Amino acid sequence: MPSFSVSPKLFFARLLSSAVLIWITSLSPVSAHEVLPSIADMTQEGDSLTFDVRLNLESFIAGIDQTEVIDTNAAPQAETYDALRALNAADLKARFAEFWPQMASKVMVLADGVVVIAENPTLSVDPIGDTEVVRASNLSFTAVLPAGAQSVQVGWAPEFGVLVLRQMGVDAPYDGYLEAGAMSDPIALAGGDQASGWQTFVRYIPIGLDHIVPKGLDHILFVLGLFFLSARMRPLLTQVSLFTLAHTITLALAALGYVVVPGSFVEPLIAASIVYVAVENIFMKNLSPWRPFVVFGFGLLHGLGFASVLAEFGLPKSAFVPALIGFNIGVEIGQLAVIAVMFLCVWQVLRVDRGSNEAFQGKVLYVVLGVAAAALIWLNPSVTSTAIENPTWLFAAPLLAIFLLCFGSIQLRDQVDSYRKIVAVPASVAIAFVGAYWFIERVFL
Numbered sequence: 001m002p003s004f005s006v007s008p009k010l011f012f013a014r015l016l017s018s019a020v021l022i023w024i025t026s027l028s029p030v031s032a033h034e035v036l037p038s039i040a041d042m043t044q045e046g047d048s049l050t051f052d053v054r055l056n057l058e059s060f061i062a063g064i065d066q067t068e069v070i071d072t073n074a075a076p077q078a079e080t081y082d083a084l085r086a087l088n089a090a091d092l093k094a095r096f097a098e099f100w101p102q103m104a105s106k107v108m109v110l111a112d113g114v115v116v117i118a119e120n121p122t123l124s125v126d127p128i129g130d131t132e133v134v135r136a137s138n139l140s141f142t143a144v145l146p147a148g149a150q151s152v153q154v155g156w157a158p159e160f161g162v163l164v165l166r167q168m169g170v171d172a173p174y175d176g177y178l179e180a181g182a183m184s185d186p187i188a189l190a191g192g193d194q195a196s197g198w199q200t201f202v203r204y205i206p207i208g209l210d211h212i213v214p215k216g217l218d219h220i221l222f223v224l225g226l227f228f229l230s231a232r233m234r235p236l237l238t239q240v241s242l243f244t245l246a247h248t249i250t251l252a253l254a255a256l257g258y259v260v261v262p263g264s265f266v267e268p269l270i271a272a273s274i275v276y277v278a279v280e281n282i283f284m285k286n287l288s289p290w291r292p293f294v295v296f297g298f299g300l301l302h303g304l305g306f307a308s309v310l311a312e313f314g315l316p317k318s319a320f321v322p323a324l325i326g327f328n329i330g331v332e333i334g335q336l337a338v339i340a341v342m343f344l345c346v347w348q349v350l351r352v353d354r355g356s357n358e359a360f361q362g363k364v365l366y367v368v369l370g371v372a373a374a375a376l377i378w379l380n381p382s383v384t385s386t387a388i389e390n391p392t393w394l395f396a397a398p399l400l401a402i403f404l405l406c407f408g409s410i411q412l413r414d415q416v417d418s419y420r421k422i423v424a425v426p427a428s429v430a431i432a433f434v435g436a437y438w439f440i441e442r443v444f445l
Contacts, residue, residue, distance in 0.1 A: 035059065035066045036134060037162035037177075042154065043169050044189055049109070049143045049152065051118075057092065057125070057137040058084035061099045066161030067180045070215050085135060089125040092137070096123055104141075106157035108183065111149040118143055132445070150190075155183035167191065175316045177207060200319035201326040208330020211309050213337055214395070218270055218438065219302060221431050223338050225277035226295065228424045228431070231343065231350055235287040239295045240335065246299025247306060248328055254307030255315060255324055266304045268442040273298035274435030281428035285420065306331060345369075345399065346423060349406040353419035359410050366407040373400035402427065 038055035059072055062081040069075045084092065100121050107118040124138040145152075154165055158181030165184055167173035170191030176184050187193050195203065212219055226239040253259040277298070280291065306327075315323045348362045376396035402423070409422035 035064075035070050035072065035161060037164050038160070039164045039166070040154075041166050041168050042152075042187075043167075044145075047145050047147070049116075049145060051139075051141055051143070051154075053139045053141075054136050055139060056134050057096060057123075057139065058135065060103060060160060061095055063159075065159040067158050070217075082131070085131050086128065088128060092125050093123050096121075106160065107141075108153075108155045109143045110153040110183075111143075111145045112151060114146055114149075116143045116145060145189075151186040151188050153183050153186055154178075155181065157181065167193070172318075175318075177203060194318055195316070197319045197322040200316060201322035204323045204326030205330040205333070208306075208327035208332075209334045209337075210330070211306065212331055212334025216334065218274060218435075219305070219335070220338050221274050221434060222270070222277065222298070222302065223335050224342060225274060225281065225428065225431050227339055227342055228428050229277070229281045229284065229291075230286060231346060231419075231424075236339070238287060238292060240339070242292055242296045243299040243302070244332060244335070246296045247303030247331075250300045250303030251306045251310075251328060252303075252324060254304055255310055255320075259304070259307075261304050263305075263308050264442075266301060266308065268439050269301050270298075270305050271435050271439035271442055273301060275432050275439065278428040278432035278435060282425055282432075285417075342402075345402050346406060346419070349409045349419055349423060352410050352413055353417075359413060362410045363407060366403045366410070370400055370403040370407065373397075373403060401430075 036056055038053055040051050040053040043050045043052075058081050059066065059075075061084055062072075062075075062077040064072055064075040064077050064081060072078055072081045075081065084095065087095065104118045104121075109116045109118060118141045121139060121141045123140075126135050126137065129135060154163075155178060156163060161180050163178045165174070165176045165178055167175065167187060170189075172192045172194035174184070174187045174191075174193040175195065178184055185193075223240075223243075226243065227236060229235060229239070250259060254261070276294065280288070284291075310324075310327060315327075348358065348365050352359055352362050373396045377393045377400065380392045405423045405426060409418045412418050412422060415421060
Protein backbone atom coordinates (compact mmCIF):
# COMPACT_ATOMS: atom_id res chain seq x y z
CA MET A 1 0.00 0.00 0.00
CA PRO A 2 1.57 3.34 -1.00
CA SER A 3 2.14 6.08 1.51
CA PHE A 4 -0.12 9.13 1.35
CA SER A 5 2.12 11.43 3.34
CA VAL A 6 2.59 14.43 1.03
CA SER A 7 3.51 18.10 1.35
CA PRO A 8 0.72 20.70 1.56
CA LYS A 9 1.87 22.07 -1.81
CA LEU A 10 1.57 18.67 -3.44
CA PHE A 11 -1.72 17.94 -1.68
CA PHE A 12 -3.39 21.08 -3.01
CA ALA A 13 -1.96 20.51 -6.48
CA ARG A 14 -3.48 17.04 -6.54
CA LEU A 15 -6.77 18.28 -5.11
CA LEU A 16 -7.03 21.04 -7.70
CA SER A 17 -6.06 18.78 -10.59
CA SER A 18 -8.58 16.13 -9.53
CA ALA A 19 -11.31 18.75 -9.31
CA VAL A 20 -10.47 20.08 -12.77
CA LEU A 21 -10.57 16.61 -14.33
CA ILE A 22 -13.79 15.67 -12.54
CA TRP A 23 -15.48 18.85 -13.74
CA ILE A 24 -14.37 18.34 -17.33
CA THR A 25 -15.09 14.65 -17.67
CA SER A 26 -18.43 14.89 -15.91
CA LEU A 27 -19.58 16.98 -18.87
CA SER A 28 -19.42 13.91 -21.09
CA PRO A 29 -22.85 12.85 -22.30
CA VAL A 30 -24.51 9.73 -20.97
CA SER A 31 -26.25 7.08 -23.00
CA ALA A 32 -29.85 7.25 -21.77
CA HIS A 33 -31.04 8.88 -25.04
CA GLU A 34 -28.46 7.45 -27.37
CA VAL A 35 -28.66 8.31 -31.06
CA LEU A 36 -29.08 5.05 -32.97
CA PRO A 37 -28.83 4.17 -36.67
CA SER A 38 -32.06 3.78 -38.63
CA ILE A 39 -32.72 0.48 -40.40
CA ALA A 40 -34.55 0.43 -43.75
CA ASP A 41 -35.76 -2.70 -45.58
CA MET A 42 -36.31 -2.01 -49.29
CA THR A 43 -38.68 -4.25 -51.28
CA GLN A 44 -39.82 -3.95 -54.89
CA GLU A 45 -43.53 -4.52 -55.39
CA GLY A 46 -44.50 -4.21 -59.04
CA ASP A 47 -43.61 -0.74 -60.30
CA SER A 48 -42.80 0.74 -56.87
CA LEU A 49 -40.41 0.38 -53.99
CA THR A 50 -41.58 0.02 -50.41
CA PHE A 51 -39.32 1.15 -47.59
CA ASP A 52 -39.93 -0.12 -44.05
CA VAL A 53 -37.81 1.99 -41.72
CA ARG A 54 -37.30 1.50 -37.98
CA LEU A 55 -36.12 4.79 -36.52
CA ASN A 56 -36.12 7.14 -33.55
CA LEU A 57 -38.79 9.41 -34.99
CA GLU A 58 -38.85 11.91 -32.12
CA SER A 59 -35.26 12.96 -32.84
CA PHE A 60 -36.17 13.64 -36.47
CA ILE A 61 -39.22 15.75 -35.64
CA ALA A 62 -37.32 17.67 -32.96
CA GLY A 63 -34.74 18.65 -35.56
CA ILE A 64 -31.74 17.06 -33.83
CA ASP A 65 -28.72 16.89 -36.11
CA GLN A 66 -27.47 13.36 -35.50
CA THR A 67 -24.03 14.17 -36.90
CA GLU A 68 -23.40 16.54 -33.99
CA VAL A 69 -24.46 14.51 -30.95
CA ILE A 70 -24.37 10.92 -29.75
CA ASP A 71 -27.02 11.54 -27.09
CA THR A 72 -30.20 13.57 -27.43
CA ASN A 73 -29.63 15.03 -23.97
CA ALA A 74 -26.65 16.92 -25.42
CA ALA A 75 -28.68 18.46 -28.28
CA PRO A 76 -30.07 22.03 -28.17
CA GLN A 77 -33.48 20.49 -28.93
CA ALA A 78 -33.33 18.11 -25.93
CA GLU A 79 -36.39 19.67 -24.28
CA THR A 80 -38.44 19.33 -27.47
CA TYR A 81 -37.28 15.75 -27.88
CA ASP A 82 -38.30 14.86 -24.31
CA ALA A 83 -41.74 16.38 -24.86
CA LEU A 84 -42.19 14.33 -28.05
CA ARG A 85 -40.93 11.23 -26.28
CA ALA A 86 -43.75 11.59 -23.74
CA LEU A 87 -46.51 11.77 -26.39
CA ASN A 88 -48.83 8.83 -26.90
CA ALA A 89 -48.95 7.11 -30.28
CA ALA A 90 -51.92 9.09 -31.63
CA ASP A 91 -50.42 12.48 -30.76
CA LEU A 92 -47.01 11.53 -32.15
CA LYS A 93 -48.64 10.41 -35.40
CA ALA A 94 -50.34 13.81 -35.64
CA ARG A 95 -47.00 15.57 -35.21
CA PHE A 96 -45.46 13.29 -37.81
CA ALA A 97 -48.19 14.15 -40.34
CA GLU A 98 -47.10 17.79 -40.07
CA PHE A 99 -43.43 16.83 -40.35
CA TRP A 100 -43.67 14.38 -43.26
CA PRO A 101 -43.47 16.91 -46.16
CA GLN A 102 -40.22 18.23 -44.70
CA MET A 103 -38.83 14.73 -44.21
CA ALA A 104 -39.92 13.51 -47.65
CA SER A 105 -37.98 16.33 -49.29
CA LYS A 106 -34.81 15.04 -47.62
CA VAL A 107 -35.22 11.38 -48.58
CA MET A 108 -33.30 10.76 -51.81
CA VAL A 109 -34.25 7.92 -54.14
CA LEU A 110 -32.79 7.82 -57.66
CA ALA A 111 -34.01 5.25 -60.18
CA ASP A 112 -31.50 4.99 -63.06
CA GLY A 113 -30.41 8.51 -62.08
CA VAL A 114 -33.96 9.93 -62.08
CA VAL A 115 -35.33 11.39 -58.83
CA VAL A 116 -38.44 9.62 -57.53
CA ILE A 117 -40.61 10.97 -54.72
CA ALA A 118 -41.17 9.36 -51.33
CA GLU A 119 -44.91 9.22 -50.67
CA ASN A 120 -47.81 7.35 -48.97
CA PRO A 121 -46.34 7.27 -45.45
CA THR A 122 -47.80 5.01 -42.79
CA LEU A 123 -46.55 4.98 -39.21
CA SER A 124 -46.59 2.50 -36.35
CA VAL A 125 -45.42 3.77 -32.96
CA ASP A 126 -44.34 1.69 -29.98
CA PRO A 127 -46.07 2.36 -26.63
CA ILE A 128 -44.68 5.16 -24.46
CA GLY A 129 -42.87 2.86 -22.03
CA ASP A 130 -39.89 4.26 -20.13
CA THR A 131 -39.45 7.85 -21.34
CA GLU A 132 -35.77 7.73 -20.38
CA VAL A 133 -34.93 5.31 -23.17
CA VAL A 134 -35.24 5.45 -26.94
CA ARG A 135 -38.62 4.59 -28.45
CA ALA A 136 -38.56 3.06 -31.93
CA SER A 137 -41.18 3.75 -34.57
CA ASN A 138 -41.85 1.93 -37.83
CA LEU A 139 -42.31 4.14 -40.88
CA SER A 140 -43.31 2.79 -44.28
CA PHE A 141 -43.40 4.78 -47.50
CA THR A 142 -43.28 4.06 -51.23
CA ALA A 143 -41.54 5.42 -54.31
CA VAL A 144 -42.96 4.82 -57.80
CA LEU A 145 -40.33 3.62 -60.26
CA PRO A 146 -40.13 4.83 -63.86
CA ALA A 147 -40.89 2.20 -66.47
CA GLY A 148 -38.02 -0.20 -67.07
CA ALA A 149 -35.90 0.96 -64.11
CA GLN A 150 -32.93 -1.31 -63.50
CA SER A 151 -31.20 0.18 -60.46
CA VAL A 152 -31.70 2.61 -57.59
CA GLN A 153 -29.61 4.71 -55.26
CA VAL A 154 -30.86 5.60 -51.80
CA GLY A 155 -29.81 8.09 -49.12
CA TRP A 156 -31.08 10.92 -46.98
CA ALA A 157 -30.03 14.22 -45.43
CA PRO A 158 -26.95 14.17 -43.14
CA GLU A 159 -28.90 15.35 -40.08
CA PHE A 160 -30.93 12.12 -40.13
CA GLY A 161 -27.77 10.16 -39.27
CA VAL A 162 -26.68 6.65 -40.22
CA LEU A 163 -28.94 4.53 -42.43
CA VAL A 164 -28.64 0.75 -42.60
CA LEU A 165 -30.19 -0.23 -45.94
CA ARG A 166 -31.18 -3.83 -46.67
CA GLN A 167 -32.62 -5.09 -49.95
CA MET A 168 -35.33 -7.71 -49.55
CA GLY A 169 -36.97 -10.34 -51.75
CA VAL A 170 -34.13 -10.94 -54.25
CA ASP A 171 -31.15 -13.24 -54.59
CA ALA A 172 -27.77 -11.93 -53.37
CA PRO A 173 -29.34 -8.74 -51.94
CA TYR A 174 -27.59 -5.45 -51.20
CA ASP A 175 -26.83 -4.73 -47.54
CA GLY A 176 -25.19 -1.41 -46.75
CA TYR A 177 -24.21 0.83 -43.84
CA LEU A 178 -24.58 4.40 -45.10
CA GLU A 179 -22.89 7.14 -43.13
CA ALA A 180 -24.89 10.32 -42.53
CA GLY A 181 -25.68 11.98 -45.85
CA ALA A 182 -24.11 9.23 -47.99
CA MET A 183 -25.80 7.79 -51.06
CA SER A 184 -25.67 4.09 -51.74
CA ASP A 185 -23.94 2.71 -54.79
CA PRO A 186 -26.35 1.81 -57.60
CA ILE A 187 -28.36 -1.21 -56.45
CA ALA A 188 -29.61 -3.64 -59.08
CA LEU A 189 -33.34 -4.12 -58.55
CA ALA A 190 -33.00 -7.73 -59.68
CA GLY A 191 -30.42 -8.43 -56.96
CA GLY A 192 -26.84 -9.58 -57.24
CA ASP A 193 -25.16 -6.69 -55.37
CA GLN A 194 -24.40 -8.65 -52.24
CA ALA A 195 -21.00 -7.68 -50.90
CA SER A 196 -18.22 -10.25 -50.91
CA GLY A 197 -16.71 -11.47 -47.67
CA TRP A 198 -13.68 -9.22 -48.18
CA GLN A 199 -15.83 -6.15 -48.92
CA THR A 200 -17.93 -6.81 -45.83
CA PHE A 201 -14.81 -7.25 -43.70
CA VAL A 202 -13.39 -3.92 -44.89
CA ARG A 203 -16.72 -2.09 -44.45
CA TYR A 204 -17.16 -3.18 -40.83
CA ILE A 205 -13.71 -2.08 -39.65
CA PRO A 206 -14.66 1.64 -39.55
CA ILE A 207 -17.98 0.72 -37.91
CA GLY A 208 -16.11 -0.94 -35.04
CA LEU A 209 -13.67 1.96 -34.83
CA ASP A 210 -16.52 4.46 -34.77
CA HIS A 211 -18.05 2.72 -31.76
CA ILE A 212 -14.86 3.31 -29.78
CA VAL A 213 -13.73 6.68 -31.15
CA PRO A 214 -15.71 8.86 -30.81
CA LYS A 215 -18.92 7.13 -29.66
CA GLY A 216 -17.68 4.65 -27.05
CA LEU A 217 -16.94 7.05 -24.20
CA ASP A 218 -17.43 4.37 -21.55
CA HIS A 219 -15.05 1.99 -23.33
CA ILE A 220 -12.54 4.83 -23.78
CA LEU A 221 -12.59 5.53 -20.05
CA PHE A 222 -12.12 1.85 -19.23
CA VAL A 223 -9.09 1.58 -21.53
CA LEU A 224 -7.64 4.75 -20.00
CA GLY A 225 -8.20 3.19 -16.58
CA LEU A 226 -6.01 0.30 -17.70
CA PHE A 227 -3.41 2.75 -18.98
CA PHE A 228 -3.13 4.83 -15.82
CA LEU A 229 -2.27 1.86 -13.60
CA SER A 230 1.17 1.88 -15.14
CA ALA A 231 2.52 3.32 -18.37
CA ARG A 232 5.12 0.55 -18.54
CA MET A 233 4.71 -1.87 -21.40
CA ARG A 234 4.41 -5.21 -19.60
CA PRO A 235 1.43 -4.50 -17.29
CA LEU A 236 -0.27 -2.51 -20.05
CA LEU A 237 0.07 -5.28 -22.63
CA THR A 238 -1.05 -7.89 -20.09
CA GLN A 239 -4.25 -6.00 -19.34
CA VAL A 240 -5.07 -5.01 -22.92
CA SER A 241 -4.43 -8.54 -24.23
CA LEU A 242 -6.71 -10.12 -21.62
CA PHE A 243 -9.38 -7.48 -22.17
CA THR A 244 -9.24 -8.03 -25.94
CA LEU A 245 -9.44 -11.82 -25.64
CA ALA A 246 -12.40 -11.62 -23.26
CA HIS A 247 -14.54 -9.17 -25.19
CA THR A 248 -13.83 -11.05 -28.43
CA ILE A 249 -15.28 -14.20 -26.86
CA THR A 250 -18.53 -12.66 -25.65
CA LEU A 251 -18.92 -10.48 -28.74
CA ALA A 252 -18.83 -13.60 -30.92
CA LEU A 253 -21.10 -15.63 -28.63
CA ALA A 254 -23.66 -12.85 -28.32
CA ALA A 255 -23.62 -12.03 -32.03
CA LEU A 256 -24.23 -15.72 -32.80
CA GLY A 257 -27.15 -15.75 -30.36
CA TYR A 258 -25.64 -18.13 -27.82
CA VAL A 259 -25.60 -15.48 -25.07
CA VAL A 260 -28.39 -12.98 -24.54
CA VAL A 261 -28.04 -10.49 -21.67
CA PRO A 262 -30.26 -7.38 -21.47
CA GLY A 263 -28.55 -4.02 -21.79
CA SER A 264 -30.20 -2.88 -18.55
CA PHE A 265 -27.97 -5.42 -16.79
CA VAL A 266 -24.79 -5.00 -18.86
CA GLU A 267 -24.56 -1.21 -19.03
CA PRO A 268 -24.47 -0.54 -15.26
CA LEU A 269 -21.84 -3.27 -14.85
CA ILE A 270 -19.70 -1.66 -17.55
CA ALA A 271 -19.90 1.59 -15.58
CA ALA A 272 -18.96 -0.31 -12.41
CA SER A 273 -15.95 -1.82 -14.21
CA ILE A 274 -14.72 1.70 -14.96
CA VAL A 275 -14.99 2.60 -11.28
CA TYR A 276 -13.13 -0.52 -10.17
CA VAL A 277 -10.07 -0.17 -12.38
CA ALA A 278 -9.82 3.55 -11.63
CA VAL A 279 -10.10 3.11 -7.86
CA GLU A 280 -7.55 0.29 -7.87
CA ASN A 281 -5.16 2.62 -9.71
CA ILE A 282 -5.33 4.98 -6.75
CA PHE A 283 -4.27 2.35 -4.22
CA MET A 284 -2.04 0.07 -6.30
CA LYS A 285 1.21 1.06 -8.02
CA ASN A 286 1.61 -2.10 -10.06
CA LEU A 287 -0.33 -5.02 -11.46
CA SER A 288 -1.94 -6.88 -8.56
CA PRO A 289 -2.20 -10.72 -8.62
CA TRP A 290 -5.97 -10.50 -9.07
CA ARG A 291 -6.18 -7.65 -11.57
CA PRO A 292 -5.63 -9.79 -14.71
CA PHE A 293 -8.60 -11.98 -13.73
CA VAL A 294 -10.74 -8.94 -12.99
CA VAL A 295 -9.83 -7.29 -16.29
CA PHE A 296 -10.69 -10.52 -18.14
CA GLY A 297 -14.08 -10.64 -16.41
CA PHE A 298 -14.78 -7.02 -17.27
CA GLY A 299 -13.73 -7.74 -20.84
CA LEU A 300 -16.52 -10.30 -21.03
CA LEU A 301 -18.96 -7.57 -20.01
CA HIS A 302 -17.66 -5.07 -22.54
CA GLY A 303 -17.99 -7.71 -25.26
CA LEU A 304 -21.70 -7.92 -24.45
CA GLY A 305 -21.85 -4.13 -24.73
CA PHE A 306 -20.29 -4.27 -28.20
CA ALA A 307 -22.76 -7.00 -29.13
CA SER A 308 -25.65 -4.71 -28.25
CA VAL A 309 -24.24 -2.21 -30.75
CA LEU A 310 -24.21 -4.84 -33.47
CA ALA A 311 -27.76 -5.84 -32.54
CA GLU A 312 -28.91 -2.30 -33.40
CA PHE A 313 -28.44 -2.95 -37.10
CA GLY A 314 -27.53 -6.62 -37.32
CA LEU A 315 -24.84 -8.44 -39.27
CA PRO A 316 -25.31 -9.63 -42.86
CA LYS A 317 -26.22 -13.33 -42.72
CA SER A 318 -24.29 -14.05 -45.91
CA ALA A 319 -21.01 -12.67 -44.50
CA PHE A 320 -21.48 -12.95 -40.76
CA VAL A 321 -17.94 -14.00 -39.88
CA PRO A 322 -16.12 -11.37 -42.01
CA ALA A 323 -18.40 -8.65 -40.62
CA LEU A 324 -17.83 -9.79 -37.03
CA ILE A 325 -14.06 -9.96 -37.50
CA GLY A 326 -13.98 -6.58 -39.22
CA PHE A 327 -16.03 -4.98 -36.46
CA ASN A 328 -13.78 -6.47 -33.78
CA ILE A 329 -10.62 -5.30 -35.54
CA GLY A 330 -12.10 -1.82 -35.73
CA VAL A 331 -12.72 -1.94 -31.98
CA GLU A 332 -9.10 -2.98 -31.38
CA ILE A 333 -7.78 -0.20 -33.59
CA GLY A 334 -9.87 2.26 -31.59
CA GLN A 335 -8.56 0.96 -28.27
CA LEU A 336 -4.95 1.05 -29.44
CA ALA A 337 -5.48 4.57 -30.80
CA VAL A 338 -6.74 5.74 -27.39
CA ILE A 339 -3.70 4.23 -25.66
CA ALA A 340 -1.30 5.61 -28.28
CA VAL A 341 -2.70 9.15 -28.00
CA MET A 342 -2.52 9.12 -24.21
CA PHE A 343 0.99 7.67 -24.25
CA LEU A 344 2.13 10.47 -26.58
CA CYS A 345 0.49 13.00 -24.26
CA VAL A 346 2.42 11.81 -21.19
CA TRP A 347 5.61 10.58 -22.88
CA GLN A 348 7.69 13.64 -22.02
CA VAL A 349 6.58 13.79 -18.38
CA LEU A 350 7.38 10.08 -18.05
CA ARG A 351 10.90 10.73 -19.32
CA VAL A 352 11.39 13.47 -16.74
CA ASP A 353 9.88 11.34 -13.99
CA ARG A 354 12.30 8.53 -14.86
CA GLY A 355 15.36 10.78 -14.59
CA SER A 356 15.79 12.44 -17.96
CA ASN A 357 17.19 15.98 -17.66
CA GLU A 358 14.59 17.53 -19.96
CA ALA A 359 12.46 19.54 -17.54
CA PHE A 360 12.66 22.82 -19.45
CA GLN A 361 11.83 21.19 -22.77
CA GLY A 362 8.94 19.38 -21.11
CA LYS A 363 7.47 22.56 -19.66
CA VAL A 364 7.68 24.32 -23.00
CA LEU A 365 6.07 21.35 -24.74
CA TYR A 366 3.12 21.19 -22.36
CA VAL A 367 2.60 24.95 -22.49
CA VAL A 368 2.42 24.75 -26.29
CA LEU A 369 0.11 21.72 -26.20
CA GLY A 370 -2.05 23.35 -23.53
CA VAL A 371 -2.42 26.52 -25.60
CA ALA A 372 -3.35 24.43 -28.66
CA ALA A 373 -5.98 22.50 -26.68
CA ALA A 374 -7.37 25.71 -25.20
CA ALA A 375 -7.57 27.22 -28.69
CA LEU A 376 -9.54 24.20 -29.92
CA ILE A 377 -11.95 24.60 -27.00
CA TRP A 378 -12.33 28.32 -27.62
CA LEU A 379 -12.67 28.15 -31.40
CA ASN A 380 -14.56 24.80 -31.52
CA PRO A 381 -13.91 24.43 -35.26
CA SER A 382 -16.99 23.09 -37.03
CA VAL A 383 -14.95 21.02 -39.48
CA THR A 384 -13.34 19.07 -36.64
CA SER A 385 -16.61 18.72 -34.75
CA THR A 386 -18.33 17.29 -37.81
CA ALA A 387 -15.48 14.88 -38.47
CA ILE A 388 -15.61 13.38 -34.96
CA GLU A 389 -19.42 13.67 -34.59
CA ASN A 390 -18.97 15.44 -31.25
CA PRO A 391 -18.18 18.95 -30.05
CA THR A 392 -14.43 19.49 -30.25
CA TRP A 393 -14.25 20.55 -26.60
CA LEU A 394 -15.43 17.10 -25.48
CA PHE A 395 -12.00 15.73 -26.37
CA ALA A 396 -9.89 18.90 -26.20
CA ALA A 397 -10.89 19.79 -22.63
CA PRO A 398 -9.69 16.53 -21.02
CA LEU A 399 -6.48 16.80 -23.05
CA LEU A 400 -5.97 20.33 -21.72
CA ALA A 401 -6.38 18.99 -18.19
CA ILE A 402 -3.82 16.23 -18.86
CA PHE A 403 -1.33 18.77 -20.24
CA LEU A 404 -1.79 20.93 -17.12
CA LEU A 405 -1.22 17.93 -14.89
CA CYS A 406 1.90 16.95 -16.85
CA PHE A 407 3.27 20.47 -16.47
CA GLY A 408 2.56 20.29 -12.73
CA SER A 409 4.31 16.92 -12.49
CA ILE A 410 7.45 18.34 -14.09
CA GLN A 411 7.26 21.40 -11.83
CA LEU A 412 7.12 19.10 -8.77
CA ARG A 413 9.58 16.56 -10.16
CA ASP A 414 11.57 16.59 -6.92
CA GLN A 415 8.66 14.69 -5.37
CA VAL A 416 9.01 10.91 -5.42
CA ASP A 417 6.75 9.34 -8.06
CA SER A 418 5.52 12.73 -9.26
CA TYR A 419 3.94 11.35 -12.46
CA ARG A 420 1.79 8.93 -10.52
CA LYS A 421 0.82 11.44 -7.83
CA ILE A 422 0.16 14.42 -10.09
CA VAL A 423 -1.08 12.76 -13.30
CA ALA A 424 -2.12 9.12 -12.93
CA VAL A 425 -3.95 9.33 -9.59
CA PRO A 426 -5.97 12.51 -10.36
CA ALA A 427 -6.86 11.11 -13.78
CA SER A 428 -8.01 7.88 -12.14
CA VAL A 429 -10.08 9.85 -9.61
CA ALA A 430 -11.83 11.64 -12.46
CA ILE A 431 -12.44 8.39 -14.34
CA ALA A 432 -13.87 6.78 -11.19
CA PHE A 433 -16.13 9.78 -10.61
CA VAL A 434 -17.60 9.60 -14.12
CA GLY A 435 -17.99 5.81 -13.95
CA ALA A 436 -19.81 6.13 -10.62
CA TYR A 437 -22.13 8.77 -12.06
CA TRP A 438 -22.90 6.58 -15.06
CA PHE A 439 -23.61 3.62 -12.76
CA ILE A 440 -26.08 5.68 -10.71
CA GLU A 441 -27.66 7.13 -13.85
CA ARG A 442 -28.06 3.73 -15.50
CA VAL A 443 -29.52 2.07 -12.41
CA PHE A 444 -31.59 4.77 -10.72
CA LEU A 445 -32.19 7.72 -13.07
